[in-house]
Amino acid sequence: MSSAMVILLTGVLVAIACALSGAFLILRRMAMMVDAISHAILPGLVAGYFLAQGPDLLAGFAGAVLAAVLTVSLVEALQNTGRMAGESAIGIVFPAMFALGTFIVSRYFANVHLDADAILYGNIEFAPFDLLYINGVNLGPQSLWVMSGLCLMNALFVSLLYKELKVATFDPGLAAALGFSPALIHYALMAVVSITTVGAFTAVGAILVVALFVVPAATAWLLTDRLAVMIALAAAIGALSAVSGYIVASALDASVAGSIATMTGVFFGLAFLFAPQHGLVARARRLQRQRVEFGVQTLLVHLLNHEQSPNRQAESAIGHLSSELRWSASFARRITRKAAQADLLRRSGDDLSLTTQGRTEAESARMAEQSDAR
Template sequence: MTQSQIEIQVVAALVAAACAIPGVFLVLRRSALISDAISHTVLLGIVIGFMLLGDIENPLLIVFAAGAGVLTVTLSELLLKTRRVREDAAIGLVFPALFSIAVIIITQNFGSIHIDVDAVLLGELAFAPFNRVDIIGSSLPRGVVVMGIILIANLIAVAVFYKELKLATFDAGLAAALGFSPALIHYGLMTSVSVTAVGAFDHVGSILVIALMIAPPAAAYLLTDRLARMIAYSALIGIAAAISGYWIARALNVNISGAMATMTGIFFVAALMFAPERGLIAQVIRRKRRGERFAVEMLLVHLRRHEGTSDEETENTLGHLTDELNWSPRYAHQTVKRAQRNGYVQLVSDALRLTDQGRTMASTLLAVR
């Protein structure tokens, strides 16, 4: 690997980890859409900041961008308070308005500045190694420095306010009652989302910011039931998507951010399918097991009912199960096999007999139902 390849991957990994942290809380609060809004409206903050400061490299721009993010949330909540629109609609109304103001200001005032739609949506990670800064005597890509600082800030924030974030996200009412202002915590989180979005947006574009904030936490949510692990898994999944996306982009010669965003989706689908407890496959297997157990129970109850009666000879046979319980011969055979394995029945030529164990089991089932 060349140095610039390594640098691109480091920037991408830092973006992924930085986005995953606030993303976890957005997903748990069911406000994933706000990441979409903020990742666009920070542009307005950058534009206004640029007009006032006259310098696109000024670190203070991040303050304006964060302000625009918080403004997005505030305006959405004001609209929500009128009780005339729902939360998703409120966000959907506010962010295009702010984003379009930003676009109008740019086209009116900075006609000479070239705004590339691709750059806004997809960023251009490939250029990350060319934009460098000197820090303590060594030359580093600007993205590494900016995203490193944002990641560290997010890590410190989540470590220091872990308890408060957990409480306010799980039970805002109790948080308020105990004196931990949920509004303060909410705006703190939104500030973190805004700062992360503006730092990341610069390198990877808004689509990947949204993808990295939402998909890895949504996948991690399916893999664990502990909050701390969900944060760690989200960061790891994000990093894995970023690095695998980079190599796929190289192999297929496509946009790096696009490939990374695709990979976050693939990781999510993989978790959705294969998660050990909550995955779809686990769910199908669980249902099948439950169905099989129920079939055995029906068999035992059926045999018990006819045991010792005059029609036992005809009822309690393997062949009769297909009529009586509406099973295919194959399914009847499998169920009997299963019941035999558990020691509940014996098959003597075609006749089915309950064992003592099977009789006890059937009696318990009949007693309950």
């Protein structure tokens, strides 16, 4: 396997692993908890390094997962004191843990290579050279094994506990009544997220892990209302970001992890603007359409109300419409045109009169209005 392929595949696997449980983090409003966890595992990694007397996959993993669990419990303990808001607790715990980590590194491992930049944005570029040996047998790049494992773990977690996660997320009260503890689900999710973070940390660093967990899932939520679809979409968007991010990074000779995070942002921006239901453009157009529909209805009812009155002609003049209905002249003209196009009214010069179809519509609108008023 070429080294480019290893990097690309590692990126795709990390992105998918994170996106799978990321959907639940978005829905449970816990996005910043990932930020806290990803920073706070540093002292755990350092402790693992210290205990194993050198870089060791398992010791580092164990230390980091412990640190992650400690972070979640500390944040919750601080919140439960009732002395500070939730986000303040996060803002106190993770910088303290991160500071402790950097402090220990610079104080006791000044001569050790624990690269500061790698902590923040990882070194996925080295993935092809970090090979896994078991009993001296070369099994290929270690990152691929770790990330495949994480992907599998997340996929199993999300699919096996799908119903439980869904109920506990959307209706914790019902979950408790049905007999499974929302707290247990919460801690299971936190454990899976912590383990995934630790694995992904080595590839993409502390901050970009957050991008992979949160951004594809948030993008997916703008595209669908169905949880299962959201999870699948999140994984697909994550993978797409990894591939396109890798291409951009190679073209610019820039950081792969940074490019992947940037691409997640680009896809989010696209969904934010152009998502079919929840996008900015779709919503602006919907609003516009509703304004026109309502305007036509108002015009029809207005005409109906004045059909019998002696000054019918004056009531229907464009100038009068804009003062009585508080419309701009151009809006009044536009509404009149729309109504005429739909064959709801006839215009001859300045005079507007309802067609049969227009009258039926105006009468039903007026009745709906009256029953609303009642």
